[in-house]
Amino acid sequence: MACGPSSLSIHALRLSPGQEILSSLLRVVDEKRLKAPFILTCVGSVTKATLRLANATAGNTNEVIHLQGRFEIVSLVGTLNKEAHLHICLADKEGKTVGGHVLGDLEVFTTAEVVLGEAENLQFNREMDPHTGFPELMVAFRPEES
Template sequence: MTCVGSVTKATLRLANASATNTNEVIHLSGRYEIVSLVGTLNRDAHLHISLSDAEGRTIGGHVLGDLEVFTTAEVVIGEAADLLFIREMDDQTGFPELVVGPRSTTK
């Protein structure tokens, strides 16, 4: 639901990337403040982050990996116990897109 902290390394896919053109990836190294972190946590975690540098410039994107915490990352997580989050391939975007539905209560 929220996150504050800092990182020294991050790999992000920028908004212009597509399933076939993934060269819009940046590798950050240095001290960055986490100003936002949102997404879903499940088997296929999907996170987006906004980071600011020492001059206050902000950059953000889809977290691909190499997210290395510097001092702390205080993460508050919420649970939607009645919902099931799955990903299904979307032919139009070329990405597996989130589909939210009710969680089955049968045992």
């Protein structure tokens, strides 16, 4: 459950060809010591992606696809903490889309322009949820530092 209102700070970056998006974003979160980061927007393209599909469960995590080719990032959303939870939608050369839970291997083709937000008065953590079998988001209130 969310706790109280929060101020927002913005962090923007551009990733270059060959960089891996997920690990690059987690590095920024770590370097800037962001406590409640999330993706506001992302545009760009990738040549690879590894995604977990919607049919996956804690007992059946084999619902994974490995994509190779040139794909436009149509959408990238989610929260970024030590166990990031990102979903992506990619469009191929014919405009057909595929999406899923990001596992990694998001290798930048031409660029990835990412704008991160941070809820300054919140803390994002993940705890195992016995109902879903996955680590789920836990939101805590952080009073403003004086």
